[in-house]
Amino acid sequence: MAVDAEQNVSQGNDPARWVDRYGDVMLSFALARTGRQDVAEDLVQETFLAAWRARDTYEKRSKFGTWLLGILRRKIADYFRASGREPARRSGAAAESDQSLFDGRGKWVEAPAGWQRTPDELAENAEFWTIFANCLSDMPVHLAQAFQLREFGLATMNQICQTAGITPKNLSVRLHRARLLLRQCLERKWFRNE
């Protein structure tokens, strides 16, 4: 993203533009940590209001988006302190691997089968897409999100890492898991029954 564009957004004292520019990214960030849409939206709202009140303290040295995320982080910490809840489990590479896809010796639990139909044939089939959508929504939110951002071309690898607050290694583990879960689900619910 161009630095100029970013400065325009922050300098122009039109906070409505902040919402359009950063709202979705901040929501993803808050949702990944709180796991609740309503709470995440409340926190994003508080963050924008706090940012407006504190706008004079923003120093141009850092990116405006980073500054906003800093405020959001504090809001999230406050929320957990006040509610006595635990933050959504931070998922590192180790925490995310489980035994459902590979056995203890790294072998396939459910070996991929040959898929007969071509993408062109499948794309015509409404029933297939229903199953595809169901498979995506069955996935843990953080995995589905990484997959969609990446495969729908909505964000670069770096942007996804920043948004989710994870390392490139974490992201590659998430994408791996997401792809394996999706292919397993499609195979169970579609290709095996063809």
Next chain:
Amino acid sequence: MQLKNLKLVFSLRCEEASQLISDSLDRDLTAVERWALRVHTLACRPCRRLLRQLQTMRELVSKIPDALRDTSRISVTRLSAERRRRIKQLLREAQQQESS
């Protein structure tokens, strides 16, 4: 080739191979990783199939119907329209309070 690399080439397990196959959709693999994967997939049909499946999935995603892409289930997290309006309104009020 270093011993460590040799070991990677000849002892890759399906779990690691499938991680590399997934990575290959996101970045260029290193020479050693490519070799390791080649040796593994030569002997492992499930992992060869995985690569084809992931390629199929990527192609499918490029053909996803617009209607489906737009439904909330499959779309990326977005601030709801209602909330977006509400935040903008609150910000406008904060602005006006200051200038009055």
